[in-house]
Amino acid sequence: MKNHPFVGLAGNIGVGKTTFTEIVSKKMDWIPYYESVADNPYLIDFYRDMSRWSFNLQVYFLHKRFKTHHEMSMSNGGVIQDRTIYEDVEIFARNLQEMNFMDKRDWENYRGLFSIMTSYLRQPDLIIYLKASTDTLLSRIKNRSRDYEKTIDPEYLHTLNVAYNKWINNIKNIPVLVIETDGFNIFDDKEKLTKILDETQQRLA
Numbered sequence: 001m002k003n004h005p006f007v008g009l010a011g012n013i014g015v016g017k018t019t020f021t022e023i024v025s026k027k028m029d030w031i032p033y034y035e036s037v038a039d040n041p042y043l044i045d046f047y048r049d050m051s052r053w054s055f056n057l058q059v060y061f062l063h064k065r066f067k068t069h070h071e072m073s074m075s076n077g078g079v080i081q082d083r084t085i086y087e088d089v090e091i092f093a094r095n096l097q098e099m100n101f102m103d104k105r106d107w108e109n110y111r112g113l114f115s116i117m118t119s120y121l122r123q124p125d126l127i128i129y130l131k132a133s134t135d136t137l138l139s140r141i142k143n144r145s146r147d148y149e150k151t152i153d154p155e156y157l158h159t160l161n162v163a164y165n166k167w168i169n170n171i172k173n174i175p176v177l178v179i180e181t182d183g184f185n186i187f188d189d190k191e192k193l194t195k196i197l198d199e200t201q202q203r204l205a
Contacts, residue, residue: 007078009080009083010130012132015181017130036064068081070121095160126200136181
């Protein structure tokens with residue numbers, strides 16, 4: 001396995017990225033980096049009015065993700081990131097533009113900023129994609145009871161899932177490990193977790 005592996009974790013809202021990051025980082029002795037959610041000043045406003053706050057939200061995420069990605073690249077040990085910077089443009093911003101929640105001017109401005117910023121970043125050695133059905137995502141979101149997520153439209157989650165599958169299938173320059181998480185309980189299914197860790201090590205070899 002690489003001496004200082006850089007693993008990016010990808011997946012839709014509610015799929016379990018934070019829990020997966022926490023557990024895997026301990027098992028593999030990697031440094032975890034988490035998505036900036038609790039302190040995000042735009043999330044509540046965004047879910048109330050996506051058209052008004054989409055650009056602001058995406059620029060905030062891009063700013064935070066770039067900072068985290070750069071810190072990870074400079075690390076002297078293995079790292080795992082809860083959501084990659086590539087999802088910001090390929091999934092969330094693109095989907096908002098296609099659903100007419102972000103106008104063409106903001107989309108082109110955001111995409112240009114993203115392109116310049118990512119040109120300076122090291123790519124992950126592996127992307128792990130946690131995949132789940134829309135019904136599973138809705139169930140997990142309900143169970144974690146975050147107030148700002150109560151108004152998430154199931155159709156919005158579904159369109160994100162479609163975008164994720166399209167993006168994952170078209171990644172050519174970064175190895176990808178897809179994990180089906182419907183019915184998978186990371187706390188109880190020790191055998192599957194062990195297989196995932198073994199395959200992760202093999203992909204990084």
